[in-house]
Amino acid sequence: MGKKLKSKMFFWLFLAPALLSFIIVVVIPFFMGIYYSLTDWTAIAGIKPNWVGIDNYKNMFKDIAFQYSFIRTFVFTLLSVMTINFVALMLAFLVTREIKFKNFYRAGFFVPNLIGGLVLGYVWQFIFKSVIPQIGDALGIDFLSNLLLLADPTLTLFGLIFAFTWQYAGYIMMIYIAALLNVPQELIEASEVDGANFFQKFWNITFPMIAQAFTITSFLTLVNSFKQFDIIIALTNGGPSDIYKEQIVNSTELLAVHIYNVAFKYNNMAEGQARAIIFFLVLSVVSMAQVYYNKKREVEM
Amino acid sequence: MKKIVSIVMVLVMIFALAGCSSAPAPADKSADTKTEDKVAPKEESVVIYQNKVEIGEQLSAFAAKYEAQTGVKVTVKTSGGDTPYAENLKAEFQSDRQPDIFVIEGKGGYNTWKSKLTPFSGDKWMDLTDLAFKADGKTYGFPVAVEAWGMAYNADLLAKAGIDPSTLTSQDAYKAAFKKLDGMKKELGIKSVVAMAAGPDMRWVTGLHNFNGYLSAGLPYGDTSVLDKMLKGQPDMERLKEYADWVELLFKYSDKAVLLTGNYDAQVGQFATGKAVFVHQGNWIDPWLMSNGVKFPMGFAPHASVYGEHNAIFIGAPSYYVINNESKNIQAAKDFLNYMATSEEGANYMVKEAKMVPAFKNITLKPDAPLSADVMKWLAKDNGAYTWLQNDMPDGFGMGTIAPIYEAFAKGDITKQEFIDQLADKIRALK
Numbered sequence A: 001m002g003k004k005l006k007s008k009m010f011f012w013l014f015l016a017p018a019l020l021s022f023i024i025v026v027v028i029p030f031f032m033g034i035y036y037s038l039t040d041w042t043a044i045a046g047i048k049p050n051w052v053g054i055d056n057y058k059n060m061f062k063d064i065a066f067q068y069s070f071i072r073t074f075v076f077t078l079l080s081v082m083t084i085n086f087v088a089l090m091l092a093f094l095v096t097r098e099i100k101f102k103n104f105y106r107a108g109f110f111v112p113n114l115i116g117g118l119v120l121g122y123v124w125q126f127i128f129k130s131v132i133p134q135i136g137d138a139l140g141i142d143f144l145s146n147l148l149l150l151a152d153p154t155l156t157l158f159g160l161i162f163a164f165t166w167q168y169a170g171y172i173m174m175i176y177i178a179a180l181l182n183v184p185q186e187l188i189e190a191s192e193v194d195g196a197n198f199f200q201k202f203w204n205i206t207f208p209m210i211a212q213a214f215t216i217t218s219f220l221t222l223v224n225s226f227k228q229f230d231i232i233i234a235l236t237n238g239g240p241s242d243i244y245k246e247q248i249v250n251s252t253e254l255l256a257v258h259i260y261n262v263a264f265k266y267n268n269m270a271e272g273q274a275r276a277i278i279f280f281l282v283l284s285v286v287s288m289a290q291v292y293y294n295k296k297r298e299v300e301m
Numbered sequence B: 001m002k003k004i005v006s007i008v009m010v011l012v013m014i015f016a017l018a019g020c021s022s023a024p025a026p027a028d029k030s031a032d033t034k035t036e037d038k039v040a041p042k043e044e045s046v047v048i049y050q051n052k053v054e055i056g057e058q059l060s061a062f063a064a065k066y067e068a069q070t071g072v073k074v075t076v077k078t079s080g081g082d083t084p085y086a087e088n089l090k091a092e093f094q095s096d097r098q099p100d101i102f103v104i105e106g107k108g109g110y111n112t113w114k115s116k117l118t119p120f121s122g123d124k125w126m127d128l129t130d131l132a133f134k135a136d137g138k139t140y141g142f143p144v145a146v147e148a149w150g151m152a153y154n155a156d157l158l159a160k161a162g163i164d165p166s167t168l169t170s171q172d173a174y175k176a177a178f179k180k181l182d183g184m185k186k187e188l189g190i191k192s193v194v195a196m197a198a199g200p201d202m203r204w205v206t207g208l209h210n211f212n213g214y215l216s217a218g219l220p221y222g223d224t225s226v227l228d229k230m231l232k233g234q235p236d237m238e239r240l241k242e243y244a245d246w247v248e249l250l251f252k253y254s255d256k257a258v259l260l261t262g263n264y265d266a267q268v269g270q271f272a273t274g275k276a277v278f279v280h281q282g283n284w285i286d287p288w289l290m291s292n293g294v295k296f297p298m299g300f301a302p303h304a305s306v307y308g309e310h311n312a313i314f315i316g317a318p319s320y321y322v323i324n325n326e327s328k329n330i331q332a333a334k335d336f337l338n339y340m341a342t343s344e345e346g347a348n349y350m351v352k353e354a355k356m357v358p359a360f361k362n363i364t365l366k367p368d369a370p371l372s373a374d375v376m377k378w379l380a381k382d383n384g385a386y387t388w389l390q391n392d393m394p395d396g397f398g399m400g401t402i403a404p405i406y407e408a409f410a411k412g413d414i415t416k417q418e419f420i421d422q423l424a425d426k427i428r429a430l431k
Helices: A003-037 A055-062 A064-096 A102-114 A117-139 A153-181 A185-193 A198-209 A211-226 A230-235 A255-265 A269-297 B002-022 B024-039 B053-070 B085-094 B106-116 B124-128 B155-160 B171-183 B200-216 B225-231 B237-252 B256-261 B264-272 B283-291 B330-342 B344-353 B370-380 B397-411 B416-428
Strands: A241-244 A247-250 B045-050 B073-078 B101-104 B133-135 B138-143 B147-154 B278-282 B298-301 B313-316 B320-324
Touching: A003 A269, A055 A064, A055 A269, A064 A102, A064 A153, A064 A211, A064 A241, A064 A247, A064 A255, A102 A153, A117 A153, A117 A230, A117 B256, A153 A211, A153 A230, A185 A198, A198 A211, A211 A269, A230 A255, A241 B397, A247 B397, A255 A269, A255 B397, B045 B053, B045 B330, B053 B073, B053 B330, B053 B344, B085 B101, B085 B106, B101 B106, B101 B330, B106 B133, B106 B320, B124 B330, B147 B155, B147 B283, B147 B370, B171 B237, B200 B225, B200 B237, B200 B264, B200 B278, B200 B313, B200 B397, B237 B397, B237 B416, B256 B264, B256 B397, B264 B278, B264 B283, B278 B283, B283 B370, B298 B370, B313 B370, B320 B330, B330 B344, B397 B416
Parallel strands: B045 B073, B045 B101
Antiparallel strands: A241 A247, B101 B320, B133 B138, B138 B320, B147 B278, B147 B298, B147 B313
């Protein structure tokens, strides 16, 4: 047995456990999922699914609730990627300055991320439904005391983005902090010698130097916003109702919730599976495009 | 050649690994069964997988008593409330932990689980109830309890306003009463006449319970003609129109905040604190009321879902215990259910411990809870019940498809005519 062969054998040997589990828990279920999406599978053990071809996919694109959910998901994702990154970057700037208790602030901003989405959703539901009207009562502002924030489709979406930003900005902040601390001080000093003001320093030095962090953070926020589920379930439960193409739809039933509802509430497993596959495809294309685009902007030192 | 050898080696390794990890499992299993066989060759055990969180403890206690008496171990597993029972049940079946007894909720559940059920026959409890779940002439479901809803009223407030609840039998009577109460808001200290909820958290109130009025109000018990037509995609336009008047009336006299964004606590709380005279809920709110120390007398008035006189509330069994046909302990499971229905301990458990209204005629114990006691009164009346058909609608139709229409109507996004048309459209789409 040659040395080369031996090393190759060890290579595969050490790879085998990981490869095997990957195949068992990811690859096989994935292809099973594609198969089920082409059948009328009901998830009850012992009932054989029948082949229905692409019917599930056809129904999906005809479904107005799905179209609406798709659009809303994109709006939600776009807005929350922007707000989360903006807020996180601001927080990161604040806590990397020379201020007292900065470690305390860092920890404080990070804490909401440790609260589960469901709990957090119920907390914000309570704030939106009870606390805000009570503040309105106390201050005598009728607008606030009569504000039914969770009854208006637009306001509810903003409320959702708000709650999600509150949860996630602290985590993204941590990544920005690491990036900001890695910006070489000599570059900043050099620019200061050249007379650059704060914005020039930020735009020409800090921003390009933390581009790598942008790739990561925008990927994370994009994927997590797109897949948002638990906060929605707790905060809005898909509602309130909205009207789209003369049909009544659920305004915050974003794709993940929509797929769940189709599969479990309507007990339509196969159709839910078909939607999940489209969901997967769209998410992979969008996130890969984003990573590709951001990578091009990164600066090599 | 070398390549092939290496591949073969890898494959061997993989199989060896797979063997390592899977080999102990069967060994364990056989060991398990062996010990079971040796230690207690005749020991039977029943696993019951149920969906009522609020009775989980009481049922476990009852099961423990049963085990002490008969030696048959009954394990109670509960999932429900916020965790979705239907999904979890599917997961149980996908795994090898299939329960012996599980719960279905009417026709929808039956259609899903048909292939897994075994019918009851010759069981003692079957003669003691009219509420068993039957399909194709066979009895499949043991009614867990009786529940009912109507317009629950606060008797004190009605008396103060000089309204006799027994006169509330038609839409006109309700209209007059609501108007009178609305005019007396200050004197009665109420915020709105009706505690109604149509928001995203409360879709079962509108999409299931309220809509059931369209399906069965005013019809003799067991009449499914409107439902049958609906399942064929035919709306009854006349009924829908009458029904929309009822919905409009309820929405008009309820508090906007509770109606649009309220949750269960907000809705029941409004009634419990005397801020509303009526609540659109059933006797399941009893435990909530009792644990919050609500003392005022209350009862149910009928829903006037369509025109005409109404003298019945919606009474039915929300869920049924069914038997898994692959269970190894079918007889033991049946014995347990018979014991629950026929023994004194069973009656005590259902009425006193779990605070349920039993579905069995042999039970004479009366519940302490105010609304449950009122349900017993309605049950005793001739023709005091309208059928429950909300669980016989297709999955998701009530809460998913039509409930958002109520919400849009409540918000004023659509008119009453649009509300009727939208409902009719959704019914036509059922074809």
